[in-house]
Amino acid sequence: MKLLIAELPKNGAELAAWLEGHLVGLDLQALVAELSAVHGDVSQDTLEKALENRMGEVMESGLSGLSSNLLGRLLRQPTLLLELQERVIESESPYWNGLATSKEMEAAVARGERRLRTYLKQEEKPRLRVRPVIWIGVAAAAGIAGLMIWNAWSNDGGSSRPGWGWARSGALAQGGTDKEYFARLADEADEWFRNKPDSRDALAQRIREMRQGCTALLAANHRPLSPDQKTALNERCRAWDKKFAQQLEELAAGADVEKTRSEADATVEKLVRALRNSLMNA
C-alpha cells in the first residue's frame, strides 16, 4: 500500500497544487482516509466556515490564494475535502476543468470511451422489421439505385469520389478572394472530423480519401491566389500528403487504429489551422 501523505509537499504553493490534483483525481478517497487516521475525528467546521467564505475565489482560481492556515484546516478536517470536491466538480469552473489529470485518469477515460463507442455502435444500428412483400420492393429499389450509381460512376471515368473534403464533386470552387478561398479550403478539410472511423479498414479508406483530396488540390488552378500563395499552398499540400501516406503505411503495418486516427486528426487540425492563419499571409 502506497502512502499518499508521504508525498505531501513542504511549501504552501506546492501544497495547494497537490491538493487540487487530488480533488480532481482518482485518489481523494484514499487521501482522506489517511489524513483521518492521523488527525482523528476532529470537530467539523462547515466548508464555508473553514474557508472563511472564500468559496467563490476557490471556485474561480483554485486553492493557491488560500493561506497555509486555511489549507491546514482542510488537512485537519479531511472530510471537508469530499464536500469541496463535489462543489468543484459541479461548478464547471474553467480553472478546475483545465487542471491536468493523471495518467491513470486518462487511462480510465480511454477505457470508458472504448466501451461507450461499442455501446453507441450497438444502439445506432438500424433495426428494420419489414414484411417480406416490402422486402421485394426494397430489393427492386436497391437494384434501380445500384444501376444509377453504376451509371454515374461509369460517367465519372471510373473513379469514385468521396462525398466530403477537397475531392468532393464541386469542392475547390475557384471564385472569390484569396481569403475566401483559404477559408473554403479549411472548411472542406474540416469535414474530416464528421466521421471517426473505428476499424482499420474504415480509417485507411478515410485517409485514402483525404489523399484523393490532396491530389485534387495539387491539380487545382487556385485562381484566387497569388503565385507565392500558390507555391506555398502546393508545398504544404505535398507535406500533408506525405504525412497521410506515412499514416497509411503504419496502419497497414499493424499500428494501433486509435493512435493512427489521433495522428491523422492532428495532421488535419494543423492543416486547417495553417489554412486559416499562416497561408493566408503567405
Next chain:
Amino acid sequence: MLRPLQLTDEELVDCIRGRLRHMTATDAFTELYRRHCRALLAFLVTRSNRKEVDDLAQEVWQRLWKHSKSLTNDAKPQHFRGLAFQIARRLIIDNYRRTRKIEPLPENLPCNKEILDVERRLILEECFDKLRAMDPRMATVLQIRLAGEGYDAVQSALLVTRQTAYGLYHEAMKRIQACVGTESS
C-alpha cells in the same frame, strides 16, 4: 461545418435528439463524454468501490444517452452536467443499498465516514498508534507536518532544533511506511 468544441452542451444534446444536424448523434455524445467524464470519474471513485467505478460510469453514460435520445423536439434539455451527477448520485445510493442490503433506501449519499477507504484508515491508525507508543514526538511531528505546517511549527511545539525536527519527521514517515507495508501485505 462547426467543430464539436464550438458547440454548447445544449447544442450537442440537440444534435443527439436530431434537432440540429452539425454532427452525428454519436459524435455529439462522444464530445459530451470527453467534456464531463473526468469530473464524473473523480466523483464516482471517491464515493464507491474503486473496482466498480468503470461499470458505474458506463451505466451513467448509457442512461444519459437514452435520456438525450428520448427528449422530444420541444422539451427543454436539463443542464447536462447537473443531470449526469443526479444520475450518478442515484446509482451510488442504489449500489450502496444493494451491497449492504440496507432498507429503506437512504435518501442522500452515504455520509462521509461511510464512504472512506476503511481498510486503509484502520491500517494507518494502527501504525500511528504504534509510532506514538514508540516515540510520542514522532507522532506529534507527523501530525503537525500533515496539517500543512512547516518545521518552524515543529520546532516551537517540541522545542528542538530545525535539524532534529527534520530528522524526526523523516524517521517517523519511514517507520509509518514500513509498518503500513507490513500490515497491508
